[in-house]
Amino acid sequence: SLRVAILISGGGSNMLALVRSMTGDHPARPVLVASNDPGAAGLARAAELGVPTAAVDHRPFRGDRAAFEAALSEKLDAARPDILCLAGFMRILTPGFVAGWEGRMLNIHPSLLPLYPGLDTHARALAAGDTEAGCTVHEVTAALDDGPLLGQARVPVVPDDTPADLAARVLTMEHRLYPAVLRRFASGDRSPVHLS
Ligand code: GAR
Secondary structure, three states: OOEEEEEEOOOHHHHHHHHHHHHOOOOOEEEEEEEEOOOOHHHHHHHHHOOOOEEEEOHHHHOOHHHHHHHHHHHHHHHOOOOEOOOOOOOOOOHHHHOOOOOOOOEOOOOOOOOOOOOOOHHHHHHHHOOEEEEEEEOOOOOOOOOOOOEEEEOOOOOOHHHHHHHHHHHHHHHHHHHHHHHHOOOOOOOOOOOO
């Protein structure tokens, strides 16, 4: 079966959904969860599920992204992943790193891309008066929050939603979308998944 590594920066709820989905006849299995934050809560949660973990603190590298990525790559390469999933990984990756994973790296983003790349997606959707929001899984290319679409899920915006309300509604869909996309992708099918 294919080997999957997952990069996280925080709580790792998407990582948990991915790990839990890789059972039974699934074409892939989790081989590593790694983080740029040694204190990321998701690392402990992955370890509880028996998945190997690694941390490479980005802070001592003081903005030298290539050096940080070299250290991260050592941990990744040791796990020999076929697929790399970004799941709430909050560091921008250099074109050099991305090139090494071309066609094998996925990301989940909390908006209906191409709308709202970057941060604060839910506040921006509300400020724009959008009646619909959602999340996107895409192949990672050197351009931030860009690359071939692998899946999208839509949720309604409800009157008086706060950014936190909307984030929670979208996150529930993220937990369905990302496992559905990974299963399809790992089986060699790159046609996009659509949920609503
Ligand atoms: C998720 O909403 C994910 O889409 C978002 O961060 C959250 C991580 O939650 N990702 C980004 O904003 C990427 N720039 P999680 O740690 O519980 O999966």
